[in-house]
Structure formats: C-alpha cells, structure tokens
Amino acid sequence: INPFVKVETENIKVTERNVGKIIENENIIVEAxxxxxxxAMLVNEVLEKHSGKTIVSASGMAGLEDSNNIKTKxxxxxLYISGDGYTDFEEYSGIMAPRVMICAGHQANTVLRIILEKED
Structure with missing residues (x-):
C-alpha cells in the first residue's frame, strides 16, 4: 500500500437503511x-439518490473463462462496470480468485483514472 494513502476500515453491514450515511462523504464508490x-442495492442507491457520485461496479467474473474478456465500460x-458481462456464479463453477483479482484491478485503475481526470 502506498505510504501516503490514508486507509480507514470499519466493520459494518451495508444495508438500504445505512448506505446513504456510509457513502455521504465519498465522491467515488467501489462496489465489491x-x-x-x-x-443492485448499492448501484441503485447511488444512481437514484446520489447522482453527483460515481460508482464503479463489477459483474461477470466467475469461472475460469479467458481473463482477457474482462473489460471496464x-x-x-x-457508472462504470468491470467484468465480462456474462459469466454467472452458478453456471461457471463459482468465483475464482484470479478473475476476481483482475476485475478488482480494473476497478482500482478506473478509480485512479477518474481521480486523475483521465476518463472522458
């Protein structure tokens, strides 16, 4: 971890009742x-009630399909979505760590691009 990054952690279950309070001071939200x-609850909350915020979500990373199919759109x-857009958890032998890590990397890179104003 970059030594100049401030990391805050909390052990909270995110629900429809508390999500607004949890994200109120954040500009970019990563759904993981x-x-x-x-x-769906988090994405809908941001899109419907916090339209000034950006959300980077993930969908379609299950199984052992080709890692190069994971894209960010x-x-x-x-709203940005990272994943391949089609692999289903139950259909594709569950979630496998390599594709989850690739998808998380896409999400992290997207957040950095947004912060550095590299996204159009």
Missing part, C-alpha cells in the same frame, strides 16, 4: 459485493 442483491456518466 459478492451478493447480487447487495450489488462506462455505462452512464457516473
């Missing part, structure tokens, strides 16, 4: 849930 309902002005 395993659960599809939690993913800007879906809306404030």
């Amino acid at each position: 849930f395993d659960d599809a309902k939690s993913k 800007r879906i809306m002005k404030n």
Whole structure:
C-alpha cells in the first residue's frame, strides 16, 4: 500500500437503511459485493439518490473463462462496470480468485483514472 494513502476500515453491514450515511462523504464508490442483491442495492442507491457520485461496479467474473474478456465500460456518466458481462456464479463453477483479482484491478485503475481526470 502506498505510504501516503490514508486507509480507514470499519466493520459494518451495508444495508438500504445505512448506505446513504456510509457513502455521504465519498465522491467515488467501489462496489465489491459478492451478493447480487447487495450489488443492485448499492448501484441503485447511488444512481437514484446520489447522482453527483460515481460508482464503479463489477459483474461477470466467475469461472475460469479467458481473463482477457474482462473489460471496464462506462455505462452512464457516473457508472462504470468491470467484468465480462456474462459469466454467472452458478453456471461457471463459482468465483475464482484470479478473475476476481483482475476485475478488482480494473476497478482500482478506473478509480485512479477518474481521480486523475483521465476518463472522458
């Protein structure tokens, strides 16, 4: 970890009731849930109630498909999605660490590009 980065951690279950409070002071939110309902809840919360914030989400990283199929796409002005867009957890032998790490790397790179104003 970069020694100049300030890391704050909290052990909180994110729910519809507390998500607004949790993200209120953040400009960029990274969605990294395993659960599809939690993913949808967070993305919808940001898009519907916090339109000035940007969310970087992930979808489609299960199985052992070709790692080069993982891409990051800007879906809306404030929504980016990393993944291959089609692999399903149950259909493709579950989540495998290599593809999760690649997808997380895409998300981290997208956040840095946004911060450094490299995204159009």
